[in-house]
Amino acid sequence: MPSKTPPAYVEAGGREVRVSSPDRVIYEATERTPEITKVQVCEYFASVGEPMIRAIGDRPTAMERWPDGYREGMRLAVGPQDREGDGFYQKRLPKGAPDWIETVGIKFPSGRSADELCPRESAALVWAAQMGTLTFHPWPVRRPEVDKPDELRLDLDPQPGTTFADAQRVAEVTRELLEELGLRGYPKTSGNRGIHIYVRIRPEYTFEQVRHAAIGLGRELERRDDGVTTKWWKEERGERIFLDFNQNNRDRTIASAWSLRAKSGAPVSTPMTWDHLKSVTDPRDYNIVTVRDYLADGDPWEDMDGESYSLEPLLHLWETLPGGELNFPPDYPKMPGEPPRVQPSKKVAEHWDEQGNRVE
Incomplete structure (x- = not known):
């Protein structure tokens, strides 16, 4: 041997x-x-x-x-x-x-x-x-404050039909938006086709607030570039760059x-x-x-x-831009205001109430 x-x-x-x-x-x-x-x-x-x-x-x-x-x-x-x-x-x-x-x-x-x-x-x-x-x-936390994130993470995820160059374009639009709001983003390659942008934030917010800040930013990006989407369901994303807001959840x-x-x-x-x-x-x-x-x-x-930044400019976008709550990952407990956890193409309206709960 x-x-x-x-x-x-x-x-x-x-x-x-x-x-x-x-x-x-x-x-x-x-x-x-x-x-x-x-x-x-x-x-x-x-x-x-x-x-x-x-x-x-x-x-x-x-x-x-x-x-x-x-x-x-x-x-x-x-x-x-x-x-x-x-x-x-x-x-x-x-x-x-x-x-x-x-x-x-x-x-x-x-x-x-x-x-x-x-x-x-x-x-x-x-x-x-x-x-x-x-x-x-x-x-996105440091001990001892393991329940208060100090990083906002923006994950620009290219969908089928898009390229790294598309992610670069969206990253530049993101940089411009952050600067307008008085925030500084730090980019990196994902190691695959995507781009990640980090913003150091004050550890004063919950995971849910940081997630809402990401959604607010994503909705403003959608207004500025029609190659961006915050649609959670893959069938709705199309050939666009998906801003994966759920990467800001606890244990994501x-x-x-x-x-x-x-x-x-x-x-x-x-x-x-x-x-x-x-x-x-x-x-x-x-x-x-x-x-x-x-x-x-x-x-x-x-x-x-x-320097650590306030999330208030992004939370203002969340509060003022239309759209409401978005889906959480499937392993999460049902969250307040969350839409139905069913693909839009399979949804039958009368099976769900206004709070997104299934009606038996």
């Missing part, structure tokens, strides 16, 4: 983190990138540790784990009962974690609670990568800044200046091989914590 590859050790922030099976192939070679091994993934997270901890430090963070690496056609499990997925979300810290790994207690919409990874140093990122984590999914997260994505070529969700974002022709150019050189010019998000 072949001898087992001895572990490697990756230094991060003064700690040495043990990496088992360091030669395991995590990403196969592509035309853009060579084969990427497990130890190279760990070394990547060590190298971006400082800006990444600046972005996600002290935040409850779910781990998107791919223990055997990623291959084209692999699938992320859709829930704890899905045993066929190749990757999965780990929301509770796994047993056996080193005693220096920190956690924070959070509550889910169901009322259940968990102790989730709470990175405070770059070594925690390397440890998670050693556990198969490629993508970190932080909450998106890939963090500097995270790898489970896509061929090991793309990275990459923070950018607004001017740099305009120049991008293919977001796949920002990957595990190229991002460290890109970061050598400085972290575009370094000053994000310099």
Whole structure:
């Protein structure tokens, strides 16, 4: 039998983190990138540790784990009962974690609670990568205020028939709107075809208020660009950029800044200046091989914590623009004022009352 590859050790922030099976192939070679091994993934997270901890430090963070690496056609499990997925979300810290790994207690919409990874140093990122984590999914809160978001997250999600260039156009309209309202947005690539825009906000609002702020902004974007939609049901979105307002709900997260994505070529969700974002022709150019050189010019998000903004201008849009409440995700309890949770093409009006409750 072949001898087992001895572990490697990756230094991060003064700690040495043990990496088992360091030669395991995590990403196969592509035309853009060579084969990427497990130890190279760990070394990547060590190298971006400082800006990444600046972005996600002290935040409850779910781990998107791919223990055997990623291959084209692999699938992320859709829930704890899905045993066929190749990757999965780990929301509770796994047993056996080193005693220096920190956690924070959070509550889910169901009322259940968990102790989730709470990175405070770059070594925690390397440890998670050693556990198969490629993508970190932080909450928009920091301890100890885990019920008061300090980030508004605008997820511009290209629908079928649209392109990254469409997302770039909508991002620029979003930047202009935010500036008109006295707010500053910080963009990043999603690591796929979309764009994420973050606004640092004062931790004075509930998750529901932050979600309403996103809806208000989305409705104003719809007025300014007919290539934008806030329609929750996919059958109504058309070939437009969907502003996914529900990403601002409790326990809804998106890939963090500097995270790898489970896509061929090991793309990275990459923070950018607004001017740099305009120049991008293919977001796949920002990957595990190229991002460290890109970061050598400085972290575009370094000053994000310099100012926190009021949500009142966006909440004013929510209160004044027509449309009312929109649907919550299906795993959420029924929320006040929510429309019926049924596809519009399948809705029979007389089966629902004015509050969106089914009439038996």
